[in-house]
Amino acid sequence: MDGKQLLKLASDLVAIPSVNPLDGPVDGQRGEKRIAEFIASRLREAHIECELRETVPGRPSVVACVAGESEEAIWFDAHIDTVSAQGMAFEPFAGRVEGDRLYGRGAADNKGCVAAMMAALMQRAKSQARPPRTVIFTATADEEYRMSGVLGLLDSGLRARAAVVGEPTGLRTIIAHKGFVRFRMTTTGKAVHSSRAHDGINAIYRMSRVVTVLEAYAKERLGGRSFPLIGEATLSVTVIRGGEYANVVPDRCEVEVDRRRLPDEDGLKAIADLRAYVDGALQEDVGLEIADPHLSVPGLGLDADHPLPKAALAAVAAVTGQSAVGGMPAATNAGQIAAAGIPAIVLGPGDIGEAHTATEELDLNSLQQSVAVYERLMRGACT
Ligand SMILES: [Zn+2]
CATH class of the missing domain: 3.40.630.10 (Zn peptidases)
Incomplete structure (x- = not known):
C-alpha cells in the first residue's frame, strides 16, 4: 500500500x-x-x-x-x-x-x-x-x-x-x-425546609468535610507513591451532586472519585486505604458510604x-x-x-x-x- x-x-x-x-x-x-x-x-x-x-x-x-x-x-x-x-x-x-x-x-x-x-x-x-x-x-x-x-x-x-x-x-x-479505579461516595443527612435549617442535617456540608479530607489524603498519602516512567498515583474528586431545591436542606450528596493507580496497586486495597484514612480524619459520623467501584482498569x-x-x-x-x-x-x-x-x-x-x-x-x-x-x-x- x-x-x-x-x-x-x-x-x-x-x-x-x-x-x-x-x-x-x-x-x-x-x-x-x-x-x-x-x-x-x-x-x-x-x-x-x-x-x-x-x-x-x-x-x-x-x-x-x-x-x-x-x-x-x-x-x-x-x-x-x-x-x-x-x-x-x-x-x-x-x-x-x-x-x-x-x-x-x-x-x-x-x-x-x-x-x-x-x-x-x-x-x-x-x-x-x-x-x-x-x-x-x-x-x-x-x-x-x-x-x-x-x-x-x-x-x-x-x-x-x-x-x-x-x-x-x-x-x-x-x-x-497508570490504571484507575472509579467509585462514588455519598453522605446522608436529614431534609427539612431551609427556614428551619437547624432541625435538619445538611448532606452537602457533610460532604464538604469529606472532600477536604480527600484532598489532604491525595497530597499526604499518594504524593510519595510513584512508579518508574509514570510518576505518582493521583486521586481526584471529579463530579459532585447534591440538593434539589434552593429552599430544602439536602439529605444526600454524592461525589465521583477517580483514583489513578500504579501498575503494582490493587484497586480495592486503594479504596480500603482511603476509607481508613477518611474514618480516622473525620471527627464525626457523616453517614458516609463508599460504593463498589463501577470501573476498574489495571495499569x-x-x-x-x-x-x-x-x-x-x-x-x-x-x-x-x-x-x-x-x-x-x-x-x-x-x-x-x-x-x-x-x-x-x-x-x-x-x-x-x-x-x-x-x-x-x-x-x-x-x-x-x-x-x-x-x-x-x-x-x-x-x-
Ligand atoms: Zn486511544
Whole structure:
C-alpha cells in the first residue's frame, strides 16, 4: 500500500463516525457497527480471515487472523471508538487530507493506528512466507469508556504470547502506564425546609468535610507513591451532586472519585486505604458510604528487559533511526491484556497530545513508519 492509499484508508476510517455512546443509545454518529463492518470488508477483500464479535449488543469488535508457522500468536490491537466530536474546530468526520496531514476526530486516537495495523496485516497476508507466529489483529469497540471490547475478547478466551496495542505514542515503546479505579461516595443527612435549617442535617456540608479530607489524603498519602516512567498515583474528586431545591436542606450528596493507580496497586486495597484514612480524619459520623467501584482498569508495568519491548525498540530503530522506551499517564487496553497474563506494550503513530483535542490531526510520515514497524514485528519472532 503506497502513501496515498494508506492516507486514504485512514481518512475513510475517520469519515465513519464511531463516537463512544457511553451508556447511551447507538445512532448515526455513536457506536462501532459501521466502522467494524468497513474494516472487516477491507480485510476480507485482502483474503484475510476475520469475524465480528459483539461483546456488547450492537457494538462489534473485529477479530482477524493470519496463520503462522506456530499457532502461538502475536496480538495486535487498536480501538475503533473515539471520544465525542463536540467543540472541534473543523468538520470532525470529513476525513480531510491536506498535504501530508489528515484532520478529524480519531485521526490520531485511534484511526491512524487502526489503518497502520490493517496495512501491515494486509502486507503480511500477501507475502508467500508465513510469519513465524500466527498474527491476530483486533479492532476493538469501547476503549474510551468501559473497555468492554477487549474484555469481552479476553473473556471469550483470546490469548497470545505477546501483544502490541496501537495508540498514538509517537512510536515510543510504552512499557508502563497508570490504571484507575472509579467509585462514588455519598453522605446522608436529614431534609427539612431551609427556614428551619437547624432541625435538619445538611448532606452537602457533610460532604464538604469529606472532600477536604480527600484532598489532604491525595497530597499526604499518594504524593510519595510513584512508579518508574509514570510518576505518582493521583486521586481526584471529579463530579459532585447534591440538593434539589434552593429552599430544602439536602439529605444526600454524592461525589465521583477517580483514583489513578500504579501498575503494582490493587484497586480495592486503594479504596480500603482511603476509607481508613477518611474514618480516622473525620471527627464525626457523616453517614458516609463508599460504593463498589463501577470501573476498574489495571495499569501496565512491563520490564524493559522483556523480549517484547526489546524487539519493538529494534524495529523502531531500524525504521526511524532512533527509539526509546517510555511511560504514559493514561490507561489503555494494554493494562487489561497484561492483567490476563499476556505481556503487552503500547506503540503507534501520531502524537498523544493530539488525542481528544479540537484540532486532532495525524501526519503521513508517522503513519508510514508505523506500518513498517508493525510489519517487522509481525514478520519477526517478536518474543
Ligand atoms: Zn486511544
